[in-house]
Amino acid sequence: MQQIPWEVMLILLPLAGAMACFLWPRRTLLFGLISALGVGGCVAGLGWRLLEQGAQRYAVGGWGAPLGIDLYADGLSLLMLIITALVGLGVSIYSIGYFERRQAILFWPLWLLLWSALNALFLSADIFNLYVTLELLGLAAVALVALAGGANALTAAMRYLLVNMLASLCYLLGVALLYHNFGSVDIAILAQRVEASPAVWAAMGLMSAGLLLKSALFPLHFWLPPAHASAPAPVSALLSALVVKASFYILLRLWLEIFPQTGAAPGQLLGVLGAAAVLWGGIQALRQTRLKLLIAYSTVAQLGYLFLAFPLGSSFAWKGSLYLLLSHALAKAAMFMAAGNILRFCGHDRIADLDRVAQRLPVTMIAFSVAGVSIVGLPPSGGFIGKWMLLEAALRAGQWWWVIPLILGGLLAAAYIFKVIGYAFTQAGVLRQTNKVPMSMEWAALALALAALLLGLVALWPLSLMEIGLPFGGSEVDAIQRAEQS
Amino acid sequence: MNWDAGLPLLIVATSLFSGLMIFFLSEKHVVARTTLNLGGAVFKLVLVGVMIWGVFHGHHYEARLPLLPGLDLLLRADAESMLFVVLSSGLWLVTTIYAIGYLEGSPHRSRFFGFFSLCVTATVGVALAGNLITFVLFYELLTLSTYPLIVHRETEVARRAGRTYLIYTITGGALLLVGTVWLYSMTGTLEFAHRGFVAGLLDTHRVSLIVVFVLLVAGLGVKAALVPLHGWLPQAMVAPAPVSALLHAVAVVKAGAFGIVRVVDDVYGVEATTKLGVSGPLAALAAVTIIYGSLRALFQDDLKRRLAFSTVSQVSYIVLGIAIIGPIATTGGLVHLVHQGVMKITLFFCAGNLAETLGIHKVSEMNGVGRRMPWTMAAFTIGALGMIGVPPLAGFVTKWYLGVGALDAGQEWVVYILAGSSLLNAGYFLPVLYAVWFKPAPDSWPDERSFGRFETSWALLAPPVVTALLTLAVGLLASAPFSPLQWARFITTLEYMP
Numbered sequence: 001m002q003q004i005p006w007e008v009m010l011i012l013l014p015l016a017g018a019m020a021c022f023l024w025p026r027r028t029l030l031f032g033l034i035s036a037l038g039v040g041g042c043v044a045g046l047g048w049r050l051l052e053q054g055a056q057r058y059a060v061g062g063w064g065a066p067l068g069i070d071l072y073a074d075g076l077s078l079l080m081l082i083i084t085a086l087v088g089l090g091v092s093i094y095s096i097g098y099f100e101r102r103q104a105i106l107f108w109p110l111w112l113l114l115w116s117a118l119n120a121l122f123l124s125a126d127i128f129n130l131y132v133t134l135e136l137l138g139l140a141a142v143a144l145v146a147l148a149g150g151a152n153a154l155t156a157a158m159r160y161l162l163v164n165m166l167a168s169l170c171y172l173l174g175v176a177l178l179y180h181n182f183g184s185v186d187i188a189i190l191a192q193r194v195e196a197s198p199a200v201w202a203a204m205g206l207m208s209a210g211l212l213l214k215s216a217l218f219p220l221h222f223w224l225p226p227a228h229a230s231a232p233a234p235v236s237a238l239l240s241a242l243v244v245k246a247s248f249y250i251l252l253r254l255w256l257e258i259f260p261q262t263g264a265a266p267g268q269l270l271g272v273l274g275a276a277a278v279l280w281g282g283i284q285a286l287r288q289t290r291l292k293l294l295i296a297y298s299t300v301a302q303l304g305y306l307f308l309a310f311p312l313g314s315s316f317a318w319k320g321s322l323y324l325l326l327s328h329a330l331a332k333a334a335m336f337m338a339a340g341n342i343l344r345f346c347g348h349d350r351i352a353d354l355d356r357v358a359q360r361l362p363v364t365m366i367a368f369s370v371a372g373v374s375i376v377g378l379p380p381s382g383g384f385i386g387k388w389m390l391l392e393a394a395l396r397a398g399q400w401w402w403v404i405p406l407i408l409g410g411l412l413a414a415a416y417i418f419k420v421i422g423y424a425f426t427q428a429g430v431l432r433q434t435n436k437v438p439m440s441m442e443w444a445a446l447a448l449a450l451a452a453l454l455l456g457l458v459a460l461w462p463l464s465l466m467e468i469g470l471p472f473g474g475s476e477v478d479a480i481q482r483a484e485q486s
Numbered sequence: 487m488n489w490d491a492g493l494p495l496l497i498v499a500t501s502l503f504s505g506l507m508i509f510f511l512s513e514k515h516v517v518a519r520t521t522l523n524l525g526g527a528v529f530k531l532v533l534v535g536v537m538i539w540g541v542f543h544g545h546h547y548e549a550r551l552p553l554l555p556g557l558d559l560l561l562r563a564d565a566e567s568m569l570f571v572v573l574s575s576g577l578w579l580v581t582t583i584y585a586i587g588y589l590e591g592s593p594h595r596s597r598f599f600g601f602f603s604l605c606v607t608a609t610v611g612v613a614l615a616g617n618l619i620t621f622v623l624f625y626e627l628l629t630l631s632t633y634p635l636i637v638h639r640e641t642e643v644a645r646r647a648g649r650t651y652l653i654y655t656i657t658g659g660a661l662l663l664v665g666t667v668w669l670y671s672m673t674g675t676l677e678f679a680h681r682g683f684v685a686g687l688l689d690t691h692r693v694s695l696i697v698v699f700v701l702l703v704a705g706l707g708v709k710a711a712l713v714p715l716h717g718w719l720p721q722a723m724v725a726p727a728p729v730s731a732l733l734h735a736v737a738v739v740k741a742g743a744f745g746i747v748r749v750v751d752d753v754y755g756v757e758a759t760t761k762l763g764v765s766g767p768l769a770a771l772a773a774v775t776i777i778y779g780s781l782r783a784l785f786q787d788d789l790k791r792r793l794a795f796s797t798v799s800q801v802s803y804i805v806l807g808i809a810i811i812g813p814i815a816t817t818g819g820l821v822h823l824v825h826q827g828v829m830k831i832t833l834f835f836c837a838g839n840l841a842e843t844l845g846i847h848k849v850s851e852m853n854g855v856g857r858r859m860p861w862t863m864a865a866f867t868i869g870a871l872g873m874i875g876v877p878p879l880a881g882f883v884t885k886w887y888l889g890v891g892a893l894d895a896g897q898e899w900v901v902y903i904l905a906g907s908s909l910l911n912a913g914y915f916l917p918v919l920y921a922v923w924f925k926p927a928p929d930s931w932p933d934e935r936s937f938g939r940f941e942t943s944w945a946l947l948a949p950p951v952v953t954a955l956l957t958l959a960v961g962l963l964a965s966a967p968f969s970p971l972q973w974a975r976f977i978t979t980l981e982y983m984p
Contacts, residue, residue, distance in 0.1 A: 379623040395671040425637040
């Protein structure tokens with residue numbers, strides 16, 4: 001039976017949508033929303049097939065690797081696609097109210113292009129296609145940052161562009177080295193051929209350095225706060241929730257499949273940097289006086305958690321890290337949207353002057369607080385589940401010291417989140433000059449925040465999706481657990 | 487889903503539902519809000535009644551929802567949880583009535599009652615939690631839902647108190663979480679069991695178990711206000727009176743104390759606790775807290791602050807009773823969970839009445855107030871005498887069981903602590919009572935408001951009178967079936983008898 005090529009549609013549909021939006025600017029909104037809903041449907045279709053048939057490799061145009069382009073979908077790709085679609089739908093709805101016509105015409109094509117690049121990235125089966133998609137993603141993201149206009153945004157966009165170029169260049173050098181040595185760029189083929197050698201270490205080092213720069217791991221995070229804070233709110237949401245995760249995803253694929261080196265020195269180093277990011281990001285977030293910068297530094301901290309799985313290396317730890325990634329994507333998108341609402345409402349985002357705003361935008365404030373629960377890692381939320389898994393993995397592995405950043409990071413997060421929430425409970429005068437915030441913007445933020453909360457109650461479902469194609473290897477922790485219980 | 491699994495969920499869900507609904511009501515919908523409040527409270531109480539009936543007729547109420555592989559969200563009705571559920575849902579109804587009267591006409595009532603209901607949801611969840619992770623979940627929810635209540639007044643003092651509260655409780659929650667995960671990584675289960683579930687690890691993981699015990703007790707001790715983790719409690723008394731009543735008698739400090747009961751009895755079990763040598767230090771810590779709290783209470787002129795330090799001291803009776811390790815003392819500790827609740831809630835209601843009706847906030851302003859507000863002050867007197875331990879009131883029963891239990895367990899020093907503490911209790915309550923009844927009243931009260939026929943509005947007057955009568959009843963009828971004491975003895979049999 002001929003199967004519907006959901007993978008290809010996931011890439012082509014938003015691309016076609018972007019073209020259509022570009023060619024018929026009067027119908028931007030219509031094409032944009034159709035594409036967004038369509039991508040949602042395609043993800044559902046692909047998910048359904050993966051559930052039934054397991055991980056899938058799809059040769060585009062019938063030409064398999066190494067000649068043609070292969071697409072590969074397993075549980076890891078699927079979850080990334082799902083989270084992209086969820087955040088994407090939320091951002092799409094949010095942006096209807098956010099952008100005026102003139103900006104909407106520019107936003108939609110770029111956003112759909114970004115979405116297409118993200119989907120292609122999560123489905124790529126070879127490291128060269130990953131490079132191509134990474135470049136596409138970066139260019140679309142830079143253009144989106146510049147969308148706000150003004151000197152600040154342009155400077156931030158320029159810096160973002162340069163960082164992106166440098167990072168991509170590093171990555172490409174690594175790809176070239178691997179291709180030269182092993183004659184292939186296909187991940188599965190490389191996985192069989194790669195053996196530890198100086199060239200491989202150099203290639204992996206270059207690729208990882210590039211990707212770490214893109215994932216803004218401490219101390220390579222310097223570019224992130226200005227870029228994420230100066231962009232328009234829906235763009236900030238996309239950048240923090242999805243774009244930085246894309247490079248982390250590639251990093252996962254490289255270290256998990258091509259060159260598994262768990263527990264070794266590089267893993268420990270990444271763990272240390274992750275821990276440093278958690279603490280540094282948290283402290284910096286606490287020191288900010290502007291809401292969007294606070295949220296951006298919180299992203300630096302939260303990205304640090306993801307790297308704590310590298311020194312642990314057990315499949316349980318990887319899953320915990322991925323779980324944190326998913327919940328952070330939802331919660332952080334909700335937070336940036338809430339910040340966007342506040343900014344729209346009163347024209348500034350100075351934290352100290354929020355008292356007059358908080359009580360006038362209850363839905364936004366609830367969205368921010370609920371998202372905050374997940375960011376802090378309090379139950380019941382996706383952030384709690386992820387943290388629990390990492391804590392458990394660390395203690396089971398006997399590496400108890402990783403507990404410290406996990407807990408301290410949570411305390412710091414509580415401090416900076418409640419610093420904001422506290423302003424909802426002040427006696428404040430009435431604010432005169434305000435702009436109306438459309439309902440769709442308030443509720444889109446709340447919906448994503450609630451989704452992050454819900455992740456804390458339905459954990460078994462995403463966790464079972466992570467088993468498709470065993471991207472994290474056999475679940476040895478579960479085996480140990482079963483052995484202990486019996 | 488069958489009824490036996492549905493009932494615990496329903497009991498938690500009633501107040502969750504009414505709380506969420508209340509958030510969507512505007513300030514003006516007083517009738518709808520009051521209906522939801524009282525309806526939720528009464529319905530919950532009825533369901534708890536059904537559950538008690540069911541437990542006696544051999545029903546096993548248990549609801550499981552998978553949370554993580556191998557870990558469930560587990561709500562279960564066992565003997566301990568019933569004790570706490572009855573206390574919290576019963577006193578919730580009384581406090582709701584009081585709060586409706588107390589906050590009449592003040593701003594942000596929908597927000598207040600929404601979080602008020604969430605707070606009780608969390609407390610009932612803590613009570614019904616059948617394993618440690620469920621407990622942690624509701625324990626954290628309790629932190630989150632009480633914060634808006636503490637800062638409800640929105641003054642600078644209230645916000646500072648709220649900040650202090652969060653710093654203490656979130657740090658405590660983090661310690662509890664680490665302890666829980668660590669325990670799970672050793673045992674592979676977290677389900678509460680009579681006599682605990684760590685016995686098999688005593689020889690191999692001795693040090694880890696001790697560290698985990700310290701982590702758990704430190705995390706729980708924050709809410710139970712064990713010295714030196716009590717700093718937030720006296721500050722939090724800036725909250726409105728019904729919140730203080732809830733915090734001190736039903737929800738927060740009780741959740742901490744109840745957690746310590748769970749850890750000693752159902753996580754470690756009394757045998758393991760003794761073998762690890764952690765029961766002695768815990769008892770000593772409780773004793774220090776009892777004396778320290780009473781000493782500080784002596785010197786407070788602010789009435790609610792005096793009551794707050796009294797709570798610090800009284801809640802540790804529960805911990806002391808558990809830590810003595812012996813059936814009679816444990817009974818005393820468990821029963822104090824209920825007794826302290828009804829006594830302290832009476833006292834806070836009365837303090838709230840004084841503040842609302844006459845504008846009295848300080849002990850030094852209370853001269854002769856007994857003649858102005860005889861019913862309120864009669865209730866206050868019963869509560870205060872109960873705290874001192876005058877027979878036949880609730881506090882006496884507790885102290886009797888603690889004393890006899892300590893002697894039974896061969897720990898005479900506890901009797902001296904009890905005697906000293908009772909003296910101090912008398913020291914900070916009797917002068918108040920003397921001033922209230924025998925000193926002449928001043929010419930005018932600080933800020934008097936008239937409520938017509940009664941000394942104050944009926945919604946403020948009825949709750950303390952009811953809880954004062956309860957204080958009397960649980961003491962007088964201590965040996966009647968279904969009294970808190972009998973129930974506590976029943977729990978103790980499960981824990982100690984072979």
